[in-house]
Amino acid sequence: MSTIPKYEKFHEGSQQGIKINGWAITTNKSSISNSREIEKVQKEIKISLPEMFFGNNLLRISNDYGVILEFSPLDALKMVDATAEGGEKVKVAYSEEWKKKSAKNHEHIKDVVKPYDWTYTTSYSGTLRGTVDGQVFEESTDRIDMEKLKKVEEIVFYDEIDLFEDELADNGTAILNVKIRVMPSGFYILQRFFLRVDEVLFRMNDTRTYHEFGTDYLQLEYTSREEHYNKIRACIPKYKEDDISQLTDINWINTKLPPPKKDGLMIKKLRVVPKSEI
Structure with missing residues (x-):
């Protein structure tokens, strides 16, 4: 078991978080965006918003050296394909499955195909808003040690934040949320985009972010997986x-x-510390 470092929790209004080992982790959880907030967001993106858009929800991690990484619903939607081709992607990639589905309910299906990627699929993996020494994420071969994360360890802070959700005109569901847990040894973030198109496919885009206290780097892994509906x-x-x-x-x-x-x-x-500290 790891020795628990000193930490300070905070909670004010819709925000809560923890300060630990030179890091501040903050979550903001609020209700679904109202009409005024939605109108403002629509000026920034070219697609219709999901049915449930939590525009004020946010996860932010930052350290004493200036690193700031956020997980934002608006930034995630900015990475959805806004082209007409995007609206045809599922239909083209899963043409046989789509034909069968369309044959069952043709009138309903044609309503769901829109001039953008109506599945809201996003490859978003966070927004880097602050760095140390101008560093950015660089390619690596070092995987996150998932076995280490399976070890029993006290959780000193945990939260789960919804970013958006849509039922795809009753043809399935698209959900984006993010979870964080902080242990004495470090913190682990899982952002997950989940897609189910009934009778057609399942898709899951995961972004895992991990930092072990005492190391000078933050690890990030993004995976995209999918399979035919009937195979699942x-x-x-x-x-x-x-x-x-x-x-x-x-x-x-x-x-x-x-x-x-x-x-x-x-x-x-x-890298999350200055070279002079290494």
Whole structure:
């Protein structure tokens, strides 16, 4: 077990967080954006907002040397394909599945295809707003040690923040949220974009960010995985095959998706202390 370093928790209004080992971790959790806030956001992006947009929600981590990394719903939406081609991506990539789905409910399906990526798929992996010595994330081969993170350790701070959600005109769901946990040894962030298009596909884009206290770097891993809907459905045990509730269980689906393809994996590192401190 790690010795628990000194820390200070804070909570004011919609913000809460913790200061520990030279880091300040802050979450802001509020209600769904109101009409005035939505109108302001729509001036910045070219696509319609998801049904549930939590524009004021935010996760920010910063350290004493000036590093600032944020996870923002607006920045995530700015990375959604806003072109007409984006609206056809799922239809083209899964043409056979789409034809079958469309045949079942043609009138409803044509309503969901919009002149942008209506699945709200985003490869967003955070916004770097402050650095030390002008450093940026650089490619790396060092993976996050997930086995180390499985070890039992006290959690001194935890939070989960919703960023946006949409039911895709009753054709599935698209969800983006972010979780953080702080342990005596460091902190771990998981931002997850989850997509289910009924009868067509499942997709999961995960951004994992980890810092071990005492090291001079922050690790980031982005993975993108997807699979045909029916292949995941086939994973339901035979004795439960009529029970499709598991297809709404994101944790269960996570265990059934295949590993990411080569272009669906990104590993990076960011130096978070000045060279003079190394």
